Amino acid sequence: MADTLLKVSRLHKSFGAVMATNNLSLDITRGHIHALIGPNGAGKTTLVNQLSGDMQADSGTIHFLSRDITRLKSYRRAQMGIARSFQITHIFENLTVAENMGLAICAGLGHNFKFWRHWRNTAAIKSELPIALERVDLIHRAELTARHLSHGEKRQLEVGMALVGKPELLILDEPMAGLGPGGTVELAKLIKKQKGRVTILLVEHDMDVVFSLADRVTVLVYGENIATGSPEEIRNNPVVRKAYLGEGG
Amino acid sequence: MLLIIEQLLNGLQLGITLFLMSAGLTLVFGIMQIINLAHGSFYMIGAYVAATVAAYTGSFFLAMIAGVTAAAATGCIVEMLVLRHLYKREHLDQVLATFGLIMFFNELVRIVWGRQPLFMNVPDGLTASIELLPGLPYPTYRLAVIGIGFLVAVFLWLMFTKTRIGMQIRAGSTNREMVGALGVNINLLYTLVFGLGTLLAGLAGVMAGPILAVEPGMGESILILTFVVIVIGGIGSIRGAVAGALLVGMVDTLGRAFLPSILRTVLSTATADSVAASLSSMAIYILMAAILVWKPRGLFPAHG
Amino acid sequence: MNRKQITLWCGAIILILLPPFALQTGSPYLLSLGSRILIYALAAVSLDLLLGYGAMISLGHAAFVGVGAYTVGILHFHSSAAEPVLTWPFLFTGSDNGLLVLPLAALTAAFAALIIGALCLRTIGMHFIMITLAFAQMLYYFFISLEKYGGDDGLSLAARNSLPGLDLGQGSHFYYLCLAALFLFLFFAHKLVNSRFGLIIRGAGNNDRRIKGLGIHSYRYKLTTFVIAGGSAGLAGALLANQTEFVSPGLMHWTLSGELMVMVLLGGLGTLFGPVLGAAVFLLLEETLAMYTEHWMIYMGPFLVLTVIFAKHGLFGFLSGDKEKNG
Ligand SMILES: Nc1ncnc2c1ncn2[C@@H]1O[C@H](COP(=O)(O)OP(=O)(O)OP(=O)(O)O)[C@@H](O)[C@H]1O
Ligand SMILES: [Mg+2]
Numbered sequence: 118m119a120d121t122l123l124k125v126s127r128l129h130k131s132f133g134a135v136m137a138t139n140n141l142s143l144d145i146t147r148g149h150i151h152a153l154i155g156p157n158g159a160g161k162t163t164l165v166n167q168l169s170g171d172m173q174a175d176s177g178t179i180h181f182l183s184r185d186i187t188r189l190k191s192y193r194r195a196q197m198g199i200a201r202s203f204q205i206t207h208i209f210e211n212l213t214v215a216e217n218m219g220l221a222i223c224a225g226l227g228h229n230f231k232f233w234r235h236w237r238n239t240a241a242i243k244s245e246l247p248i249a250l251e252r253v254d255l256i257h258r259a260e261l262t263a264r265h266l267s268h269g270e271k272r273q274l275e276v277g278m279a280l281v282g283k284p285e286l287l288i289l290d291e292p293m294a295g296l297g298p299g300g301t302v303e304l305a306k307l308i309k310k311q312k313g314r315v316t317i318l319l320v321e322h323d324m325d326v327v328f329s330l331a332d333r334v335t336v337l338v339y340g341e342n343i344a345t346g347s348p349e350e351i352r353n354n355p356v357v358r359k360a361y362l363g364e365g366g
Numbered sequence: 367m368l369l370i371i372e373q374l375l376n377g378l379q380l381g382i383t384l385f386l387m388s389a390g391l392t393l394v395f396g397i398m399q400i401i402n403l404a405h406g407s408f409y410m411i412g413a414y415v416a417a418t419v420a421a422y423t424g425s426f427f428l429a430m431i432a433g434v435t436a437a438a439a440t441g442c443i444v445e446m447l448v449l450r451h452l453y454k455r456e457h458l459d460q461v462l463a464t465f466g467l468i469m470f471f472n473e474l475v476r477i478v479w480g481r482q483p484l485f486m487n488v489p490d491g492l493t494a495s496i497e498l499l500p501g502l503p504y505p506t507y508r509l510a511v512i513g514i515g516f517l518v519a520v521f522l523w524l525m526f527t528k529t530r531i532g533m534q535i536r537a538g539s540t541n542r543e544m545v546g547a548l549g550v551n552i553n554l555l556y557t558l559v560f561g562l563g564t565l566l567a568g569l570a571g572v573m574a575g576p577i578l579a580v581e582p583g584m585g586e587s588i589l590i591l592t593f594v595v596i597v598i599g600g601i602g603s604i605r606g607a608v609a610g611a612l613l614v615g616m617v618d619t620l621g622r623a624f625l626p627s628i629l630r631t632v633l634s635t636a637t638a639d640s641v642a643a644s645l646s647s648m649a650i651y652i653l654m655a656a657i658l659v660w661k662p663r664g665l666f667p668a669h670g
Numbered sequence: 671m672n673r674k675q676i677t678l679w680c681g682a683i684i685l686i687l688l689p690p691f692a693l694q695t696g697s698p699y700l701l702s703l704g705s706r707i708l709i710y711a712l713a714a715v716s717l718d719l720l721l722g723y724g725a726m727i728s729l730g731h732a733a734f735v736g737v738g739a740y741t742v743g744i745l746h747f748h749s750s751a752a753e754p755v756l757t758w759p760f761l762f763t764g765s766d767n768g769l770l771v772l773p774l775a776a777l778t779a780a781f782a783a784l785i786i787g788a789l790c791l792r793t794i795g796m797h798f799i800m801i802t803l804a805f806a807q808m809l810y811y812f813f814i815s816l817e818k819y820g821g822d823d824g825l826s827l828a829a830r831n832s833l834p835g836l837d838l839g840q841g842s843h844f845y846y847l848c849l850a851a852l853f854l855f856l857f858f859a860h861k862l863v864n865s866r867f868g869l870i871i872r873g874a875g876n877n878d879r880r881i882k883g884l885g886i887h888s889y890r891y892k893l894t895t896f897v898i899a900g901g902s903a904g905l906a907g908a909l910l911a912n913q914t915e916f917v918s919p920g921l922m923h924w925t926l927s928g929e930l931m932v933m934v935l936l937g938g939l940g941t942l943f944g945p946v947l948g949a950a951v952f953l954l955l956e957e958t959l960a961m962y963t964e965h966w967m968i969y970m971g972p973f974l975v976l977t978v979i980f981a982k983h984g985l986f987g988f989l990s991g992d993k994e995k996n997g
Contacts, residue, residue: 169883195885207883209876212869220873223866224884230894236866282885401796403928451979457799458727462935463978465928470971477965586924590807593800601796644815651808655789658801662792 122147122286122316123168128177130163130340137163138174139340145286145333150308150317152327152348155337161320164337165290168318169201170194182285195224198285202275202292210264214274217263218249221278245281253277253307269300276307280315287311288318293326305330328352336360368502373623374616379508381615382515386570387588388595388607389522390563396602397559400449401457403464405567405592406585407471412437412568413580414479417486420575426489430572437568438561445560450553472582483579511573518566522604531558591618594654600664609665614650621646678943685849689842701841703957705913707950708848712855713906714933714945716899721931722940723863724895725875727799729927730786730806734779734900736922738907740813741775743825743917750828768831768838772908779904780897782809787896791889794878803924810922824918831912838912848909852946855902859942862898871895932974 123145130138137160145151155161166172168179170191179187186194209217219236222245236242250256253273258266263274272292279287289308293301305326311317312330321327327334328348335345336357344350344357351357391405416433420426444467452460488507495503526532570588578584595614599606625646629638657665685708692700713735720726748755748764756762765771786805790798814822830838838844862868874881874888881888911917920926929952937948959966 171879171883192882192885192887195883201883203883207877207880209873209880211876212872216869216872220869220881220886221884223870224886230891231866232862232868233865235861235864236869239866278884395796401799448975448979455978457796458721458725458931458935458939459978461727461729461799462928462931463975465932466971466974466978468928468971469967469974473965473967473971477968590804590924594804597797597800597804640815640817643817644812647811647815648808651804654801654804658789658792663797 120147121145122182123318124180125164125168126178126180128164128167128179129175130160130167130172131175136160136340138167141177141337141340141342143335143342143345145316145318147285147316148313149332150312150319150330152331152334153318153320153337154322154324154327154334159337160340161337162290163340165201165288165318165320169199169288195282198282199288200279200282200284200286201288201290202272202279203290208263208271208275208278211262213260213262214255214266215246215250215259217274218246218255218259218278218281221281222246222249225282249277249281252280254303269296269303272296272300272304273307276304280311284315286316286318288320290320291322292319293321293323301326368499369623371499371502372504373620375504375508375512376623377616377619378612379512379615380619381612382512383570383574383588384591384595384615385515385607385611386518386566386573387592388599388611389518389604390566391592392596392599392602392604392607393559394563395596398449398453398556400453401460401464402449403461403589404444404467404471405563406587406589407468408437408441408564408567408585409571409574409588410471410475410580410582410585411440412571413486413575413584414475414484414571416572416575417484417580418479420486421484426487429486429575430569433572433575434565434568437571438565441564441567442557442561444564445557449560450556453556468586472585475582479582481582483581486575486580488576507576511577514569514573518569519608526604531555591650594650596664597654598657598664600667603664603666606664606666613653617653618646618650621649625649681943681946682853689845693842698841701845702913703953705841705845705848706910707953708845708852709906709909709913710930710933710953711946711949712848712852712909713903714930714937714949715852715855715859715942716902716906717930718934718940718942718945719859719863719871719895719899721934722942723868723875724871724892725878726791726892726896728790728802728896728899729799729924729931730802730804731899731903731930732924732926733786733806733809733922734783734903735907735910735926736809736813736917736919737779737782738775738904739911739917739921740819740825740907741778741904742771742831742908742911743827744819745771745774746827746831747819747825766829766831768833768912771831772905775908776901776905779907780901782904783897783900784893787893787900791892791896803927806922806924806927810919810924813919813922820918822919824916824920827911827915827917830915844913848913851905851909855905856942856946863942867891867894936977 121144123143125141125143128138128141129136139160141164153161153164163172167174170186170189170193174187177187178185181194181197181199184197186197189197209220212220219242222242223236226241231239237246247256250259253276255270255274255277258270263271266274276289276292279289292304292308296304301323308317308319308330319327319331331348333345334348334351336343336351336354338360343360344354346354387405387409391402394400394402394405412433415436416429419432420429423429448463448467452463488505492507492510495505496509498504574588591614595607595610597610598613599608599610626639626642629642629645632638633641685704688704689701692698692704713731717728717731720728720731744755745764746766749766751764754761754763786802790801790805793801813819819825830844832838833847836843836847838847863872870881870886870888870891874886874892878888907921910921933948933952934945935948936951937946938944955970956966959969
């Protein structure tokens with residue numbers, strides 16, 4: 118149990134009559150890429166929101182690094198090492214790529230009110246910014262306003278920002294959504310590069326991606342964890358085949 | 367004791383006016399997600415048109431019809447010409463454009479009617495007072511205002527819970543695209559909702575005519591009170607508008623009426639009066655601040 | 671030099687050379703109009719910090735202008751009546767000394783901004799707009815209720831504040847004081863928005879949820895910005911009180927807040943130098959229109975509506991060829 122990074126126990130969340138998360142329990146092991154799959158509306162994003170603190174669970178608990186974080190605010194969780202990307206791209210559209218990445222780096226530097234010096238003139242930014250931009254191949258785009266990036270580049274930027282704080286757990290909600298085949302391959306490479314360095318919870322529809330990247334897979338249907346196991350086990354699990362793979366592809 | 371009842375009724379009457387204003391505005395906020403500063407202008411238009419028609423015809427009834435119609439018609443035109451372009455824009459754009467509308471309407475009123483306030487007579491049948499309790503006469507007109515406001519509240523409640531169009535409006539507030547997909551003409555629906563809101567504002571203006579001076583800028587003082595009501599009640603909620611309007615009406619009226627005498631029991635008369643003047647003019651804002659600390663989204667937030 | 675720098679230098683040179691020009695042409699009127707533009711520009715730039723960078727749509731900025739102005743007015747009142755402002759908990763007398771009064775005006779306004787901001791920033795969106803407006807209105811009524819300081823009618827100042835080495839009664843001295851205040855604040859604000867603090871504020875203005883997702887508690891950054899903007903609006907108010915030698919609750923009226931917003935939008939949101947231009951254009955337009963008709967607002971209103979619907983980048987963006995905000 119020592120290497121369980123995140124432990125979800127009997128989580129519930131409903132929106133009126135819809136049970137978006139239903140008695141869900143889940144363990145994520147440190148260093149794994151843990152994939153979360155399920156049909157549309159299965160409650161994947163809702164679960165991610167509860168893990169990141171953007172939504173409060175109705176009942177149940179979430180432990181991270183053996184601490185109960187169920188009621189913590191999102192920024193406190195981020196400080197503890199949970200980073201996420203959003204299903205809908207969520208970057209600072211009006212700022213440049215460098216400023217976006219700079220903000221992510223500043224976030225890790227803790228609170229201090231520096232009114233005067235240009236934000237680039239600090240040792241931390243000077244040393245980390247090029248590395249962070251390089252990591253997601255955006256260094257040649259640094260001075261572009263983010264809203265002018267291509268869709269794939271926005272995703273890259275977002276993942277890059279999430280990686281900056283050296284998070285313990287990186288949650289990626291459908292990072293490939295809306296990317297062309299080229300973009301998907303690029304991003305999959307990028308994610309693979311992080312394997313072992315950071316634990317990743319990957320929400321994804323694309324089965325090829327999931328089965329090539331993931332160490333473990335959890336299948337969600339109607340907010341319930343109907344199966345968790347290695348990609349091999351999941352592929353051969355009759356319940357999953359019936360409930361999900363059978364209809365989905 | 368009688369004095370308290372009288373002031374309670376006054377508070378109720380202010381609350382009713384505020385309710386008429388805030389019901390329309392909160393609908394527009396909640397459904398179209400648009401912030402409209404010019405709502406007070408329709409109140410003013412209602413009052414001016416009514417005062418003019420009343421002066422010419424001598425009939426309050428005709429004046430009321432004219433004032434309400436003018437406000438609603440202007441509202442529909444403004445929605446089609448201006449606000450429609452602002453639905454998907456940022457709040458800042460909406461604030462600035464509707465601020466421009468206020469400038470325009472205030473000045474228009476000054477050009478047409480001049481800078482001097484107009485006065486409107488209380489309608490003929492309602493000039494007397496009714497003895498509610500022995501020793502407690504109360505102006506009939508104010509009672510009528512309370513009654514009409516009450517009827518409007520019931521009407522709105524029935525409309526939103528029982529009729530098809532009410533359901534469509536409520537659905538439109540949660541999901542614009544969805545209602546469009548259901549084959550409802552959303553543009554028309556929005557124009558109608560906006561028109562309804564301005565109609566209510568016009569009605570409030572007409573009814574305030576005989577009580578207050580009809581003058582340019584009258585819309586803005588009521589507008590800000592209306593904002594306080596909506597902040598307290600929660601954006602987009604009719605129930606919140608009722609609660610907020612009554613609270614604000616009562617606190618404002620009772621504060622002005624009783625704070626001086628209450629403070630005189632502990633302070634010297636002069637100090638008490640000046641402190642009471644300051645306090646009572648700020649009372650509703652202090653109430654708002656308190657509610658804000660307690661419930662930042664208002665008493666009855668409409669969504670989620 | 672690029673187009674933006676040329677625009678800036680031209681603007682600065684015009685502003686610096688205005689007093690000798692006014693002297694030459696014998697139009698002291700130009701000086702007082704110029705001072706007024708500079709003062710409004712200061713207030714508008716401070717509002718731009720909120721609107722253009724932090725996306726805090728405050729409709730109550732005039733309140734802080736008013737608090738600053740009243741600080742000058744009240745201290746002057748007590749100094750000429752030789753009656754202390756406070757006797758308890760410490761003795762505090764009135765004053766006309768600008769070295770004391772002007773900073774104090776900024777501080778008082780900043781303090782008011784701290785309290786109002788702390789409450790308002792608990793909310794977002796439409797709530798924030800309405801609440802800032804409501805609190806400003808509260809201060810407006812509060813000052814109306816202060817019979818001692820003239821209530822509705824306000825207070826007249828017998829003379830402007832004194833500053834060592836300057837005679838503020840002279841138009842050009844006063845003009846250069848305003849110009850210095852504006853330049854200093856622009857310099858400070860320019861540094862601010864490009865600092866780490868400014869980066870965070872711009873981020874929060876652009877996408878507050880994402881800022882929180884990064885683990886940054888944006889509330890205190892926003893509140894600090896609100897206080898800075900309030901304080902500088904207070905300074906503008908103090909200068910305005912000196913210029914007109916008169917303070918009244920009208921200064922806090924929400925139409926002034928609206929006008930400041932218009933200046934920011936006209937000049938260019940999130941450009942710092944834009945609002946200066948916006949203030950100049952707005953006031954000049956007002957002066958000119960007012961020459962032809964007392965009903966200038968009947969033109970200004972629709973002009974505003976059209977600007978909002980059709981113009982996106984403000985005048986400064988147009989002149990400097992700069993289409994990106996937040997630069
Ligand atoms: N804020 C909300 N209010 C009401 N219902 C919601 C809300 N968010 C999600 N739901 C509902 O909860 C269920 C789960 O939604 P969720 O977005 O978590 O699914 P998902 O698995 O992420 O789907 P997708 O594959 O489309 O991203 C859906 O039925 C959805 O309609
Ligand atoms: Mg989802």
